[in-house]
Amino acid sequence: METRKSSEKFVVPIGPQHPALKEPGHFEFTVDGEIVTGASVRLGYVHRGIEKGAEDRTWTQNIYLLERICGICSHVHATAYVLGVEKLAGVSAPPRAQAIRTVTAELERIHSHLLWLGVAAHEGGFDTLFMYSWRDRETVMDLLELISGNRVHYSTNVLGGVKYDLDTEKMDAIRRGLDFLEERTHHYMKVVTTDETFLARTRGVGLMTREQAEALGAVGPTARASSVRRDIRIDAPYAAYPDFPVKLITDDGGDLLARFVVRLKELFESYRVIRAILDQMPEGELTTRVPRRIPAGEVISRVEAPRGELFYYIKSNGGEKPERIKVRTPSLCNWGTVVSVAVGHKLADMPMLLAGIDPCFSCNDRMVRINRGQGAQFWSWENLRQYGIEYYR
Amino acid sequence: MTIGVMLRDVLKSLFKRPVTELYPFERKTVPLELRAELTWDPTKCSGCQLCIKDCPAGAIELVVLDKVNKRFVMRYHRDRCVYCAQCVQSCRFNCLNMTNEQWEHAALSKEPFVVHYGRDEDVQFLLEKAAKEGVEECPDQPTDPN
Amino acid sequence: MNTTLLSILALLIFPGGLFLLGYGLAYEYVDRKLVARFQNRVGPRWFQPLADVVKLLAKEEIVPHGVQRGLFIFLPVAALAAALTAALYVPMAGQVPSYSFNGDLIVTIYLLSLLTICMGLAGANTIDRFSVVGATRVLTQLFSYEAPFLLALLSPAIMAKSWQISEINIYTHNNLWFVLTQPIGFLVALVGLMGKLELPPFDAPEAETEIVSGALTEYSGRGLALFRLGKDVELVIGLTLVAAFYLGGIANPLEFVLKTLALLVVVAGLQSLFARLRIDQTVGLWWRLGAILGLAQILFVIFWRLVLR
Numbered sequence: 001m002e003t004r005k006s007s008e009k010f011v012v013p014i015g016p017q018h019p020a021l022k023e024p025g026h027f028e029f030t031v032d033g034e035i036v037t038g039a040s041v042r043l044g045y046v047h048r049g050i051e052k053g054a055e056d057r058t059w060t061q062n063i064y065l066l067e068r069i070c071g072i073c074s075h076v077h078a079t080a081y082v083l084g085v086e087k088l089a090g091v092s093a094p095p096r097a098q099a100i101r102t103v104t105a106e107l108e109r110i111h112s113h114l115l116w117l118g119v120a121a122h123e124g125g126f127d128t129l130f131m132y133s134w135r136d137r138e139t140v141m142d143l144l145e146l147i148s149g150n151r152v153h154y155s156t157n158v159l160g161g162v163k164y165d166l167d168t169e170k171m172d173a174i175r176r177g178l179d180f181l182e183e184r185t186h187h188y189m190k191v192v193t194t195d196e197t198f199l200a201r202t203r204g205v206g207l208m209t210r211e212q213a214e215a216l217g218a219v220g221p222t223a224r225a226s227s228v229r230r231d232i233r234i235d236a237p238y239a240a241y242p243d244f245p246v247k248l249i250t251d252d253g254g255d256l257l258a259r260f261v262v263r264l265k266e267l268f269e270s271y272r273v274i275r276a277i278l279d280q281m282p283e284g285e286l287t288t289r290v291p292r293r294i295p296a297g298e299v300i301s302r303v304e305a306p307r308g309e310l311f312y313y314i315k316s317n318g319g320e321k322p323e324r325i326k327v328r329t330p331s332l333c334n335w336g337t338v339v340s341v342a343v344g345h346k347l348a349d350m351p352m353l354l355a356g357i358d359p360c361f362s363c364n365d366r367m368v369r370i371n372r373g374q375g376a377q378f379w380s381w382e383n384l385r386q387y388g389i390e391y392y393r
Numbered sequence: 394m395t396i397g398v399m400l401r402d403v404l405k406s407l408f409k410r411p412v413t414e415l416y417p418f419e420r421k422t423v424p425l426e427l428r429a430e431l432t433w434d435p436t437k438c439s440g441c442q443l444c445i446k447d448c449p450a451g452a453i454e455l456v457v458l459d460k461v462n463k464r465f466v467m468r469y470h471r472d473r474c475v476y477c478a479q480c481v482q483s484c485r486f487n488c489l490n491m492t493n494e495q496w497e498h499a500a501l502s503k504e505p506f507v508v509h510y511g512r513d514e515d516v517q518f519l520l521e522k523a524a525k526e527g528v529e530e531c532p533d534q535p536t537d538p539n
Numbered sequence: 540m541n542t543t544l545l546s547i548l549a550l551l552i553f554p555g556g557l558f559l560l561g562y563g564l565a566y567e568y569v570d571r572k573l574v575a576r577f578q579n580r581v582g583p584r585w586f587q588p589l590a591d592v593v594k595l596l597a598k599e600e601i602v603p604h605g606v607q608r609g610l611f612i613f614l615p616v617a618a619l620a621a622a623l624t625a626a627l628y629v630p631m632a633g634q635v636p637s638y639s640f641n642g643d644l645i646v647t648i649y650l651l652s653l654l655t656i657c658m659g660l661a662g663a664n665t666i667d668r669f670s671v672v673g674a675t676r677v678l679t680q681l682f683s684y685e686a687p688f689l690l691a692l693l694s695p696a697i698m699a700k701s702w703q704i705s706e707i708n709i710y711t712h713n714n715l716w717f718v719l720t721q722p723i724g725f726l727v728a729l730v731g732l733m734g735k736l737e738l739p740p741f742d743a744p745e746a747e748t749e750i751v752s753g754a755l756t757e758y759s760g761r762g763l764a765l766f767r768l769g770k771d772v773e774l775v776i777g778l779t780l781v782a783a784f785y786l787g788g789i790a791n792p793l794e795f796v797l798k799t800l801a802l803l804v805v806v807a808g809l810q811s812l813f814a815r816l817r818i819d820q821t822v823g824l825w826w827r828l829g830a831i832l833g834l835a836q837i838l839f840v841i842f843w844r845l846v847l848r
Contacts, residue, residue: 012668012750020748033675034818057449064449064477123748125739125815128399131578135412149426149493155477163482164426187402195398197740197813200820347672348817351748397812406579413581 009038012347016045020123020351023361027354031347039342039350041335046362052381054325059085059294060159062322067153069327070363072115075101075108076305078157081325083238084301084314085159088294095240095282097161102240103174103277104148104156105303106270110181111140112306113263113270116358117188120260123351124201129191136184143177146170161287171278178271185267192260202256206341206353209254216336220308221266222357224250225258232304239303244276256356263358293320305330307358329363420495427493428476433467433510437488440465444480444489453480458515466511466519472503549627549637559626563771564588566803570774573807588771592764600760605666614661615758615765621653622772629779630708632792642702648689651776654769655681655735658744661766662754673753676744676818680734683825684741688731690833691724694840695784704783712788724836725785727829732777733806734825736770740813741821778802 009030016024024045030038050069054062067078079101086092093101114137121129141151147170148154148163156162166174192198208218213226223230227250233241234248249265251258296318303310308330315324334357342353379387414421423429431453438455440463445453452474458464481489500506509516550556567588575582602611628636628643636643655677662674695717696702699710711717718725734741745753752758755766782789782798789795816824 010668012672019751031672034672058446060447060479060483061449064475064479121814125742125746125748126813127739128403128578128811129814131580132399132402135579138412145424145427147426149424149428150476153475153477155428155479158479158482163478191398194395195814196396197816201814201817346817346819348743348746348749348815399812402579403577403808403811407573407576409579411576411581412579415581 014350014354020354021361022119023359025359025361027350029342029347029350034346034348036342036345036347036350039339041339043335043361048362051325051327054322056321058320059292059322062325063157063159064153064155066325066327067155067157070329070360071152072112072360073108073305073307073310073363074153075104075156076303076310077327078155079105079239080301080303080310080312081314082157082159083303084299084312085294086290087301088297088299088314088316089159089290090295091160091288091290093161094285094288095243096165096284097286098240099244099277099282100162100164100166100286101156102244103166103274104144104154104162105239106274107140107144107147107174108154109270109306110267111137111144112358113267114140114181116263116306116355117192117260119358120256120352120355121198123355124198126198126201129188129198133188136181139177139181143174146173158287160290161285163286165286166278166281171281174278175275178274182268182271185264185271189261189264192264193257199257201349201352202260205256205345205349206259206356207255208337208341210252212340213254213337216340217333218308218337218357219330219333220305220358221259221262222308222334222337224248225262226254227252230309232302232309236302238301240277243282244273244280246273256352259356293318294322307331307360307363308333329360331357331360331363334359423493423495425493427495428478428491429494429496430471430492430508431469431474431480432490432492433469434488434490435465435467435511435515437486438463438465438467439486441485443483443485447479447483449477449479450475456519458518464512464515466509466515469508469510470506471498471508472506546637550623553631553634556623559623559631559772559775560768563768563775564592566774566778566799567771569800569803570807570810573804574811577808577811592768595760595764595767598760600762601757603665603667603757606664606757610660610664612762614657614664615762615769618654618657619765619769619772621650621657622769622776625650625776626772628704629776630705630783630789630795631776631779632789632795634792636705639703639705644692644696644702644704644707647704647776647780648692651735651773652681652685654773657769658754658766661758661762662756665757667757669750669752669756670754672750673744673756676750677737677754679818680737680741680744680821683822684731684734684829687727687825687829687833688735690830690837691728691731692780692784694721694724694837697837697840697844704780708783708788710788711784711786712790714787716787717785718787721785721836721840723832725781727833727836728781728785729802729805730809731829732781733809734821735777736774738806739810740816742815743818743821746815775799778806 010032012029012031013026014029015021015026026042026045028040029036050065054065057065063078063081066081067074069077114133118130118133118137121133144154145151147166148156156164208226210226210228213223213228218226218228219230229248229250231248233246237245246269249262249269251262253261294316296316298313298315301312301314310330311328313326314322317323338353338357342350345353440455440457440460442455445455450473452470454468456466456468458466476491478491481491509519552558568583568585571588572582602608625647627638628647630636659674659677659681662670662677695707695711699707701707701710737744745755750756755763758766778799779789779795782802786798786802789798
């Protein structure tokens with residue numbers, strides 16, 4: 001048996017394969033007993049080369065490729081892309097299409113937040129809450145299946161509109177589902193904010209001040225839980241949000257509890273917005289014509305994914321295929337918050353802290369420029385190709 | 394100090410049936426909008442191949458037997474299809490459609506996933522030709538439309 | 540000759556050995572099923588625990604690098620043996636304990652702790668980080684719940700004026716149930732048992748989202764199967780002890796089944812109601828609350844015996 005020197009750092013690795021992680025990522029926590037004294041993160045295990053792949057596909061094909069960046073927030077990816085391309089092409093989807101896009105996006109937010117509630121509860125060892133929240137999440141999954149025919153990749157968007165319509169029957173089904181979910185969400189709010197054993201795991205854990213959140217560039221519910229007023233749906237409304245505004249939800253707690261509260265309150269806001277849209281659903285066409293060749297130009301498209309701001313940069317050179325698509329997902333912005341607030345916490349808090357930002361690993365694995373010490377190292381496509389040839393020789 | 398807030402849920406569930414669906418024995422009804430298998434109507438097709446251009450998965454091939462008389466056979470790879478229904482959207486003549494019938498997506502080999510659509514005699518002709526040549530056309534390569 | 544045969548029977552068939560293993564697996568099934576139903580799930584089928592054990596026994600046992608091989612193989616055996624031995628002193632299935640002497644209560648509690656100590660050692664034996672952290676937590680938890688648990692079991696002993704489990708059993712049978720007169724002791728004993736068995740919310744030593752499988756991370760195959768069997772056996776013995784001490788004793792097999800099952804329902808309910816406690820919270824809870832309650836209970840009992848009688 002090896003003997004370990006006491007001065008040596010004791011590193012607990014979490015990942016790339018670990019029960020706490022649903023996707024591969026690697027975290028190293030230096031611990032002193034149970035106290036974490038250092039944390040680092042390494043990403044890139046699920047790099048799929050999607051951005052490069054997008055350059056090789058037509059504008060239409062890319063909707064479905066980009067939709068598959070994330071399995072949980074698939075619709076917002078497609079929406080961000082489609083909105084960007086429509087802006088480049090100088091067309092705008094009809095109001096009814098925009099409304100349906102928004103309904104789907106909000107339903108997706110509901111399913112994502114309920115999923116997160118379950119995962120976070122599981123990380124905290126509260127499996128009953130996990131099971132119940134996922135049981136109720138099936139309601140919204142069924143609704144999404146009802147309106148789109150699919151549970152995960154709804155494929156709602158096409159360039160210039162949406163594929164399916166919402167008739168009164170489906171709208172009623174959505175309303176019924178929302179009523180049930182609203183009642184359950186009230187219950188979960190009570191559980192999360194009053195159950196003493198669970199509060200002991202969330203209250204005061206992962207405290208992040210507003211200044212920290214601003215400095216680290218946190219986005220989405222993570223930032224809003226530290227009372228940063230940042231929500232793309234309000235700051236730069238897109239799709240149907242100009243007509244159906246949402247209320248900004250913030251909390252000044254800054255801890256895990258605040259992140260729970262913000263996400264659950266956002267659920268109520270989603271229910272309200274969906275009902276408002278269904279009640280005043282604009283009439284009209286579902287699609288407009290979009291040319292196959294998109295005029296040259298570049299555009300930035302931002303949407304609010306369930307996890308925060310999703311950013312698309314799209315460049316066209318006037319052809320059938322995009323010149324460049326750059327995606328920046330919300331999870332990537334939030335990693336810094338985990339690493340910086342981890343120090344000083346117990347090792348047992350780490351899984352909940354990780355889950356607290358609602359991470360999505362496959363979302364954020366694309367090229368990142370890391371400034372480490374002196375300058376960054378860049379590899380061109382040619383360099384990479386050469387490296388690959390050398391590596392496999 | 395409240396503990397055990399979920400007590401009521403827990404007690405209620407004890408006397409309720411579990412919500413778990415025993416999948417192979419009980420099946421849910423299929424949603425109306427389900428995008429399942431692609432179907433193709435050869436009589437309406439003009440051979441514009443827009444669906445093939447737009448398919449993100451390369452799941453459709455169109456074999457042109459006779460362009461003038463509009464004799465086409467569509468080869469559809471169900472295993473490659475991502476069921477996005479973009480081809481249905483793209484088709485200007487409404488000859489592509491997606492059924493909403495549920496079917497099991499598991500098989501021991503890839504062969505059952507390749508479906509040929511078209512007039513019976515055309516499909517027959519194509520299959521016989523393939524059999525005569527001894528080797529199946531490489532399914533990875535899109536068939537040359539000419 | 541005859542007594543030797545009886546002893547061997549007692550060790551291998553009843554109450555030790557086969558009976559206890561089967562009964563332990565059955566209770567594991569009931570526990571899992573109940574928790575599943577509490578969570579609105581289906582839960583396992585009746586043979587699942589047995590199937591798990593059979594599968595584990597059939598699997599290759601991997602001895603990782605950096606462990607002391609002998610200890611690695613010996614510890615699970617010792618753990619299971621200790622748990623099985625403990626069964627000889629408790630009124631299993633309402634029968635008179637096979638072996639009984641004055642002071643066997645202490646021996647039983649010691650034997651029950653041995654399983655936990657073996658798990659701690661097994662974790663510390665490997666160089667895996669998760670195991671080491673898990674082992675630390677196992678032993679930390681052991682030192683936190685053990686004292687209150689012991690105190691909670693001592694107060695019936697003091698009331699019965701005996702340190703012999705069979706005599707306490709008879710005493711409790713002839714008196715008002717202690718769960719009514721000493722509810723605090725009952726609660727501490729039951730929750731202490733959950734701590735002992737590392738059931739949620741006291742499962743910090745094997746919290747899968749933090750340290751994979753805790754002290755047993757490196758175990759596979761036979762070793763893991765034996766540890767799991769040991770835990771199942773300890774579940775039965777622990778429930779029997781609590782039932783014998785606080786639920787009016789165990790006089791016949793029917794009482795045994797009913798009372799232990801009733802306790803198991805409560806334990807399963809408690810498992811599904813709470814979020815996992817951090818190890819520092821567990822220690823805090825036991826020393827700040829559990830120990831004081833246990834101590835108050837025992838002081839009250841002593842006071843009762845000395846002054847009021």
